[in-house]
Amino acid sequence: MKSKTNRFGIFYLSLFFVILYLPILSVVLYSFNASPSTAKWTGFTLDWYRQLFRDRVIGEAFAISIQVAILTAIFSAVLGTAAAMVSLMVTTKMKQTIQRMMLLPLLVPEVALGVSLLIFFNALKLPFGHLTLVLSHSLFCVPYVYIMVLLRLQEIDRSIIESARDLGATKWQAFYTIILPLIMPSIVTSSLLAIAMSLDDVVISTYMSGPTSTTLPVHIFSMMRVGVTPKVNALCTLILVGTFFIIGLNQYISKISKNRGLSK
Amino acid sequence: MKTLKRNVLAIPFLIWFGLLVGIPLVYVVVLSFMSRDHLGNVVFRFTLENYQKVFDPIYLRVFANSFLLALLTGFITLLIGYPVAYITSQLEPKKRNLAIALFMLPFWISSLLRTYGWVILLGNTGLINNVLLALKIIDKPIPMMYKFSTTLIGTVYMLIPFMIVAIYNSVDKLDRSLLEASYDLGASKVKTFFKIVLPLTIPGIAGGFTLVFTPALGLYFISDLLGGGQTIFLGNLINTLVNRGRNRPLAAAFSVGMILLVTLVISIYGRITKDKGEGLFQ
Amino acid sequence: MKKPLLSLMNINKYYGDFQALKDISFDIYQGEFLTLLGPSGCGKTTLLRCIAGLEEINSGDILLNGQSIKDLAPNKRNINTVFQNYALFPHLNVYDNIAYGPRVKKSMTEEQLKIEVQRVLELVQMIDYEKRMPDQLSGGQRQRIAIARALINQPAILLLDEPLGALDLKLRKHMQTELSQLQKKTGTTFVYVTHDQDEALNMSDRIIVIDQGVIQQLGSPREIYNNPKNLFVTEFIGDRNILEVEVLETGTDATKVKLGQNELTVTNSVESDKIQAGGLGILAVHKDKMQVSCDPQPNSIKAEVVSVHYAGSQIRIDVQVADLSLTVVEYRTACPCKEGDQVYLTWIDGGAILLPLEGQVNQEERGLA
Numbered sequence: 001m002k003s004k005t006n007r008f009g010i011f012y013l014s015l016f017f018v019i020l021y022l023p024i025l026s027v028v029l030y031s032f033n034a035s036p037s038t039a040k041w042t043g044f045t046l047d048w049y050r051q052l053f054r055d056r057v058i059g060e061a062f063a064i065s066i067q068v069a070i071l072t073a074i075f076s077a078v079l080g081t082a083a084a085m086v087s088l089m090v091t092t093k094m095k096q097t098i099q100r101m102m103l104l105p106l107l108v109p110e111v112a113l114g115v116s117l118l119i120f121f122n123a124l125k126l127p128f129g130h131l132t133l134v135l136s137h138s139l140f141c142v143p144y145v146y147i148m149v150l151l152r153l154q155e156i157d158r159s160i161i162e163s164a165r166d167l168g169a170t171k172w173q174a175f176y177t178i179i180l181p182l183i184m185p186s187i188v189t190s191s192l193l194a195i196a197m198s199l200d201d202v203v204i205s206t207y208m209s210g211p212t213s214t215t216l217p218v219h220i221f222s223m224m225r226v227g228v229t230p231k232v233n234a235l236c237t238l239i240l241v242g243t244f245f246i247i248g249l250n251q252y253i254s255k256i257s258k259n260r261g262l263s264k
Numbered sequence: 265m266k267t268l269k270r271n272v273l274a275i276p277f278l279i280w281f282g283l284l285v286g287i288p289l290v291y292v293v294v295l296s297f298m299s300r301d302h303l304g305n306v307v308f309r310f311t312l313e314n315y316q317k318v319f320d321p322i323y324l325r326v327f328a329n330s331f332l333l334a335l336l337t338g339f340i341t342l343l344i345g346y347p348v349a350y351i352t353s354q355l356e357p358k359k360r361n362l363a364i365a366l367f368m369l370p371f372w373i374s375s376l377l378r379t380y381g382w383v384i385l386l387g388n389t390g391l392i393n394n395v396l397l398a399l400k401i402i403d404k405p406i407p408m409m410y411k412f413s414t415t416l417i418g419t420v421y422m423l424i425p426f427m428i429v430a431i432y433n434s435v436d437k438l439d440r441s442l443l444e445a446s447y448d449l450g451a452s453k454v455k456t457f458f459k460i461v462l463p464l465t466i467p468g469i470a471g472g473f474t475l476v477f478t479p480a481l482g483l484y485f486i487s488d489l490l491g492g493g494q495t496i497f498l499g500n501l502i503n504t505l506v507n508r509g510r511n512r513p514l515a516a517a518f519s520v521g522m523i524l525l526v527t528l529v530i531s532i533y534g535r536i537t538k539d540k541g542e543g544l545f546q
Numbered sequence: 547m548k549k550p551l552l553s554l555m556n557i558n559k560y561y562g563d564f565q566a567l568k569d570i571s572f573d574i575y576q577g578e579f580l581t582l583l584g585p586s587g588c589g590k591t592t593l594l595r596c597i598a599g600l601e602e603i604n605s606g607d608i609l610l611n612g613q614s615i616k617d618l619a620p621n622k623r624n625i626n627t628v629f630q631n632y633a634l635f636p637h638l639n640v641y642d643n644i645a646y647g648p649r650v651k652k653s654m655t656e657e658q659l660k661i662e663v664q665r666v667l668e669l670v671q672m673i674d675y676e677k678r679m680p681d682q683l684s685g686g687q688r689q690r691i692a693i694a695r696a697l698i699n700q701p702a703i704l705l706l707d708e709p710l711g712a713l714d715l716k717l718r719k720h721m722q723t724e725l726s727q728l729q730k731k732t733g734t735t736f737v738y739v740t741h742d743q744d745e746a747l748n749m750s751d752r753i754i755v756i757d758q759g760v761i762q763q764l765g766s767p768r769e770i771y772n773n774p775k776n777l778f779v780t781e782f783i784g785d786r787n788i789l790e791v792e793v794l795e796t797g798t799d800a801t802k803v804k805l806g807q808n809e810l811t812v813t814n815s816v817e818s819d820k821i822q823a824g825g826l827g828i829l830a831v832h833k834d835k836m837q838v839s840c841d842p843q844p845n846s847i848k849a850e851v852v853s854v855h856y857a858g859s860q861i862r863i864d865v866q867v868a869d870l871s872l873t874v875v876e877y878r879t880a881c882p883c884k885e886g887d888q889v890y891l892t893w894i895d896g897g898a899i900l901l902p903l904e905g906q907v908n909q910e911e912r913g914l915a
Contacts, residue, residue: 009351015414016348017366023381023421024373024389030384039389081282094271101281107474109482111499114517115287119512121293139284162600163633165365165620166700167647177650181637193372200374203499207506220376224489228383236377243303243372260299 031233039226048234051224056233058219065216068130069198072137073191079138080145081187082155085179087146102146105139113139114207121208128210136208139203141194145187152186153179185257192250196243289523296516300519304510314517323501327521330498331485333412334480337419338473341427344420345472350461353438367428377538379418379489386414386490410492423479427472434468435461470536478526498522549612551576552597557606558757561590566592570606573736574703574835579587579729581738581746584756585782590739591630592755594705597737598627600845608695610702621650626696628707631712634680640667640691647699666694669728686717693728694771697719699715703735710745733744743783747771755779775816777901781832787872790903796823801900803827803895806868808847812900820902835897836874838863841888846890847872851883853914866887 031049035042052058083102085097105113117136124134154237157178164174209218216239223232299311317323351361369377385391386408393405408414436459444457475506484499500516505515550573559567565637566589574580582590595601597608599620611729615623626647634643634670645665648654654662670690688707696704709725710718726749729736740746746753747767755770755778756760762782763775774780781788791810795802800811801821812829822826839846849865849872863874863883873892883889 004678006354009347009354010413013351013363015435016344020366020370020421020424023378025381026384027377027381031354031484037389038384038387038391039394079277083274083277086277090274091270094274098277101277101285104281105285107478107526108285109478109483109499109522109526111286111482112522113285113379113500115502115506115512115515116292117284117514120288120497123291136318137286138280142280157631157633159629159633160635162644163627163629164635164650165628166598166600166625168621168651168653169619170619170650173650177636177646178637196372200375200376203482205548206503217374221485221488222862224376224380224383228387230381234385236374236380239374239377243374247369247372259341259662260372 001029002183012056024240027233028237031230031237033230034234036196036230048230049238051231052234052238058216061214061216061219063131064133064242065199068133068137068215069195070132072132072141072198073194074139075134076141076145076194077191077195079189079208081149083142086181086246087150088153106143110140110203114204117204117257118207123163130206132208132210133205133213133215136204137194137198138206140201141197142199144193145190148186148190148193149183152183156182185253188253190248193251196263199239199242282287289337292429292516292519295513300513300515306512314514316515317514323408323518326496326498326501327525328494329412329527330522333416333419333497336416337423337480338427338477340420341424341476341506342417342431342469342473344425345427346431346469349428349435350457352428352432353435364432367425367432371423374465375422378422379486382414382418382421382490384410386417404450407488410494412491415487415491417498418490419480419483419517422483423476424484425474426467426479428507430472430475431465433469434465434471438464460538467537470533474533477529481522481525548575550574550609551611553609553612554593554597555607556611557593557596557608558604558625559589559601559717567596567603568757570759570761571889572754572761572764574735576767577733577735578751579726579736579749581740581750581753582745582756583743583753583783584742584762586741588756589759590741590756591707592759594627594707594737594739597622597703598625598705598733600627611884624699624702624703626699626703627707628689628692628696628703628709630707630709632709633681634691634695636680638680639673639676640678640680641684642697643680644695648696651699653699656695663700666698669732670694676813685713686721689713691722692712693725697732697734698781701734706736706738708740709738710740710742711754718745723862724774725749747783755782757782772896773814773816774830774899777828777830779818780828780899780901782798785833785875786830786835789831789867790874791827791868792825793827794820797823802825803829803846803900805829805886806870808867810847811845812898814896814898815900817902823901826903828903829900831874831893831898832871834875836872836876836891836893838865838874838876838879838881838883840887841890843890843892845893849889850889851885851887851889853885854883854888862912863889863893888892 028132032044032046034045034047070219083098087098088099089218114136117132117139121128121132139248160182161178162176164178165171200217201215202221205215205218206221220232220235223229223235286519295306296314297310297312299307299309299313301307318327329364348363348367352360355363362468375425383390386391388407388409390408392408393402396402397405442460442464443456447453453460481497482499484497484503486494487493487500491497498521499537502515502522504519505511505518552574553571555571556565556567557570567647568744571594582593584590586786587724593603596603597614598735599622600721606616606865608622615625635646638646641663644666645659645788645864648659648662663676664673666677670693672687672690672694674688675683675687675691680691683691686783692709693706695706710721712720719840722745723737727739729749738749749883750767750843752765753767753770754764761769763779765773770783772784791803791805793801794809795805796818800813800816802810808830815821842848847867849867852864852866852871854864855862859877861876861879863876863879865874872891881889
C-alpha cells in the first residue's frame with residue numbers, strides 16, 4: 001500500500017518537474033539550431049551567439065542592466081539591513097508598521113506600482129534613467145533583504161550581544177565584530193537575490209527606462225514581441241548561464257558560512 | 265520620550281517608503297479623478313468620468329477577464345501544486361531537498377525566458393507540433409497559441425512555484441504525530457488527508473492563493489507573448505493607456521480598481537488566517 | 547572591619563508596574579563565593595544583570611571599591627559575566643572568543659594575548675582547544691571556555707548566571723567541584739546565581755536567598771540550612787515536613803505545641819514574639835532528621851504508617867498524624883514497620899523549628915503551597 005502511493009507520488013513529481021523544465025530546456029536547445037525557424041532542426045551552430053556578441057544595442061542594454069542591478073543590490077542591502085536592525089530597536093508598534101510597509105510593495109500588482117511611480121516621477125520631472133530604475137527596483141528588493149536579515153537577527157541570541165558588551169565592547173564594536181559577521185551571509189544572499197530580481201524585471205522597468213537607458217529584459221521583451229528568432233534563444237541561454245553563476249555563488253557562500261558555524 | 269527617540273531611527277526607511285510607495289499611490293488616486301484637455305494633457309479638474317469609463321461594459325469585460333484569469337490561475341496552481349508540496353514533504357530527506365531545490369530554482373530564472381519557452385513549445389512550428397507531426401499523429405499543426413488558455417498556461421507556469429512554497433511551508437509544519445494519531449484511531453490515508461491535513465493547511469493554501477492571484481492580475485508580458493492580445497487583460501490595458509493612449513487619469517483609475525481587487529483578496533486571506541495565528545501580517 | 551568590594555545600596559528595579567527588586571542592600575567582599583539563591587522569577591538574575599550593567603536600576607546605588615558604577619555601561623565596568631547559555635560567539639574559534647575582551651579594549655599586545663590565553667586555558671583545563679569552533683565543543687567544554695573568556699579580563703567580580711543549568715546531573719556535580727577550586731585558585735570574587743539549593747550549599751561562602759524581589763535571608767550555608775529565618779527559607783532550603791500545630795504554652799527556651807493528640811516540646815523557634823499561646827504555629831522538621839520507633843518515646847508523635855519505600859540506601863516512610871501527612875527519610879531503621887503499623891516519631895536535637903503561622907497565608911496566596 002505504502003510503496004504504491006510512493007511510486008505514484010514519485011511519478012507525479014517527476015512528470016511535474018519535466019514539464020517545469022521543458023520550456024527552459026527547449027529555449028536552450030533551439031539556441032543551437034542552425035535554422036532560424038523552430039520548424040526544423042538543421043544542425044548545430046554557434047552563429048546566433050556570434051551575432052549576439054556583435055549586437056551593440058544588446059551589449060549596451062546588458063551593461064545598463066548590470067549597473068542597475070549592482071546599484072540596486074547595494075542600496076537594498078544597506079537600507080534593508082538598516083531597517084531590520086532598526087525594527088528591533090523601535091517600539092513594537094513601529095516595528096509592525098515597518099513590517100506592513102515592507103509587504104505592501106510585494107502585494108500591490110507591479111503594473112500599478114509602475115504606473116504610480118511613472119506618474120509621480122513625471123510630476124517631479126525626475127529624468128528617467130539609472131536613478132529611477134534603481135529606486136523602483138529597490139521597491140521589491142529592500143523587502144527581501146529586510147525579511148532575510150530580520151529572520152537572521154532574530155535567531156541571534158541576545159546574550160551573545162550582551163556578552164560582547166560585558167567583555168568590554170562598545171555598542172559599535174559589538175555591531176561590527178559580532179552582529180555584522182553573523183548577519184553577513186543573509187545580507188550577501190539576499191543581495192544576490194536582489195541582483196537576480198533586478199536583472200529579471202520587465203514590468204516596472206518598462207515604465208522606468210529612459211530613452212537612453214533600456215534594460216536588457218525590456219529590450220528582450222521587445223525582441224520577443226517581434227517574433228521567434230534563435231538570437232533571443234541564445235541571449236536567454238546566456239542569461240540562464242549567468243543565473244546559474246549567481247546561484248552557484250549563493251550556494252558557495254552559504255556553504256562557507258555553514259563551515260564557520262554561522263547557520264544551523 | 266525615550267521611545268520616541270528610538271523611533272527616530274526609522275525615519276530613513278519611512279522616507280523611502282513614503283517617496284516610492286505612499287505618495288505615488290496617493291497621487292494615483294488623486295490623478296484618477298482628474299480630467300484631460302483636448303491635447304490629452306492632464307488637467308487638475310475633478311471628474312468622475314474615469315470611473316464611469318471603468319464601468320463601461322467594454323472595460324468591465326477587461327476586469328472580468330483579468331479576474332477570471334487570476335482566479336483560474338489560483339485554482340489550477342492549487343490543484344497541481346498541492347500534491348507536489350504534499351508528496352515532497354513525505355519524501356526522505358535527500359530526495360526532499362532535491363525536490364525543494366527543483367521547485368525553488370525557477371524563482372531565479374528569468375521570467376521572460378520561461379514565458380518564451382512556451383512560445384517555442386506551443387507555436388505552429390513549435391516543438392510539440394513538430395513532434396506530433398513527425399510521429400504522424402496529426403497531419404497539420406494544431407493552433408495552440410494566442411488564446412485565453414495559452415495565457416492561462418503561462419501564468420500558471422510562472423506562478424506555481426509561489427503556491428508550492430506557500431503550501432509546502434504549511435505542510436512541513438504539520439506535526440507528524442497528528443497523522444500517526446489519525447491512522448492509529450483507524451482513519452485511512454485518504455480520510456486523514458481530508459480530515460486532518462487539508463484543514464490544517466488552509467492558511468498555507470490561502471497564502472499561496474494571495475501570492476498567485478496578485479501578480480496574475482498584472483503580468484502583461486505573458487498575455488502579450490502568449491495571448492497575442494486576443495483577450496485584453498488589465499495589465500495590457502493599463503500599459504497601453506499609459507504608453508500609447510497617454511490617458512494617464514484613466515490608467516490611474518484602472519490601477520486603483522486593480523489595487524482594490526487585490527485588497528479584497530488580501531482581506532479575505534487576512535480573515536482566513538486571523539484565528540490561526542499565522543500569515544503574512546503576524 | 548573589612549572594606550566591601552561591591553556594595554549594593556537600596557536597589558529598586560521596576561518592569562512597568564512590576565517591581566522586580568525591592569530595596570536590595572548587601573555587601574560583597576574580596577575573594578568570596580557568594581550565591582544568589584531563589585526560585586525562578588524571584589529576581590536573582592535581574593539583580594545579577596543590574597550588577598553587570600545589562601539592566602538599569604530605578605533607584606539605589608552600586609559601589610565598586612567605593613566608586614559608584616550604576617551609570618557606567620557594561621563595557622566600562624570591571625565585572626564580567628558567564629551567561630546561562632554560555633553565549634560564545636558562534637563565528638569565532640576558542641582562541642578568538644577568549645581574546646575578544648582584550649582585543650576590543652586594546653588592553654594587550656598580540657604576544658601578551660597569546661600568553662594570557664594559554665594561562666586561562668590552562669586554568670580551565672582546555673589547552674589544545676584553541677582552534678575549535680564553539681559548535682564543536684560539548685556543553686561542559688563551552689562552559690569552561692565561557693569562564694576562561696571572562697577570566698582573561700581579570701575582572702574584580704565574576705558573575706555566573708546558572709552556569710550549570712544546561713548540564714546533566716553527573717557533569718553538574720563534577721563542575722561544582724571544579725568551579726569552587728577555580729575560584730579558590732584565582733582568588734576571584736564569584737557571584738553565582740542558581741535555583742538549585744545543593745549547588746548553593748556545596749559551593750558558597752555565603753548565600754543570599756531571594757524571593758519576590760526581596761532578600762529573605764543572608765548567611766553561611768550552615769546558617770541558612772539549619773536556622774532559616776522565615777517560612778519561605780524553611781520551605782525552600784532543605785527537605786522538611788511542614789506541619790500546622792496548636793501552640794499551648796510559650797517559654798524562653800521551649801514551646802509546647804499540640805499536633806493531633808500529641809503534645810510536643812520544641813526548643814528552636816523563629817520570630818518567637820509572634821508565637822502566642824492558644825494560637826497556631828508551623829512546625830518544620832527535616833525529613834532526614836526524624837526517627838521512627840516502634841515503642842513510645844518521650845516527646846514523640848504517634849502516627850500510622852501509610853507506606854514504606856526502599857530507595858537505594860534510603861528508606862522513605864510516609865505516615866499520617868490526624869489528617870496530616872509526613873515523610874521520614876532514614877538510612878537504617880530501628881523499627882522495621884509496615885503499612886498500618888503504629889509508630890512513634892522523634893527528631894534529633896535541633897531538627898525541628900517552630901514558626902509563626904502568618905507566613906503561610908502569604909504562601910497560599912502565591913500558590914506555592
